[in-house]
Amino acid sequence: MRFGILVFPGTWSDTDCYYQVKDILGQDADYVWHDETSLDAFDSVILPxxxxxxxxxxxxxxxxxxxxxDALNKFVASGRTAIGICNGFQILCESGLLPGALLPNQHLEYRCQPTNLRTERTDTPFSRSCKPGQLLDVPVSHGEGNYFADAETLIQLEEDGRVLFRYCDSSGQVTEDSNPNGSANNIAGIINEAGNVLGMMP
Known part of the structure; x- marks a missing residue:
């Protein structure tokens, strides 16, 4: 696969994504500057x-x-995959590719800490290597990671099984204390209706 890693002014984890894709996964990767107008050369796109x-x-x-x-909208409409991480998740929500918004953390503090995520689905391109209910130890580093959506949207996300990852404790229990930012329903990551766009805060 060939991955495009989008770079906006102020993006800083693009090199981390490049390293993971190129050196760990052994896949092709290229940086894509924000003023590009085509993503046709790629199979998947990452918003760091x-x-x-x-x-x-x-x-x-x-x-x-x-x-x-605009190119990203066409890209995902074609069925190819995109993942937004942290600020990338915020961009996906702002652009309407995912519902909801990321608000300031409930306690109004910047949080940089390890978290546990529970895998809610394993039948997506992003989670098929996971086991049902598998716990992932993933760090967070954000000040505005508090996922919010209106009640109707939250119900729809849950009913459609579009919550892919949820904050939990080390035993897999979803608790208030395991939620680092106040996200509704302990949501850490969601997918779009088509299942080919993932946004996650950690």
Missing amino acids: GGFSYGDYLRPGAMARFSPVM
């Missing part, structure tokens, strides 16, 4: 974390207007 455009207005609010986002 960071502070795109300095998080002015809201995290991801300005990045959604970058030329590459």
Whole structure:
């Protein structure tokens, strides 16, 4: 597979994504600057974390207007996969590719810590290597990772099985204490209706 790693002004975990794809997974990867207008050369796209455009207005609010986002809309409409991590998740929500929004952490503190995620589904391109209920030890580093959606949207996400990862404790129990940012329903990651776009905060 060939991965495109989107880079906006202020993106900072693009090199981490490149290393994981290229050196750990052994797949092809290229950086894609935000003013590109085509993603046709790629099989999958990653929107890394960071502070795109300095998080002015809201995290991801300005990045959604970058030329590459039109290309991303066409890309995912074709059925190819995209994953947004941290700021990438915020950009996906701001652009309407995923529902909801990421608000300031409930306790209004920046959190950089390990978290446990429970895998809720294993029949997606993003989780097929996981076992049902598998716990993942994943660090978080964010100040605005509090996933919010209105009640109707949350019900729909749950009924459709679109919550892919959920914050939990070390035994897999979903608790208030295991939620690092106040996200609704302990949501850590969701997918779109088609199942080919994933946004996750950790």
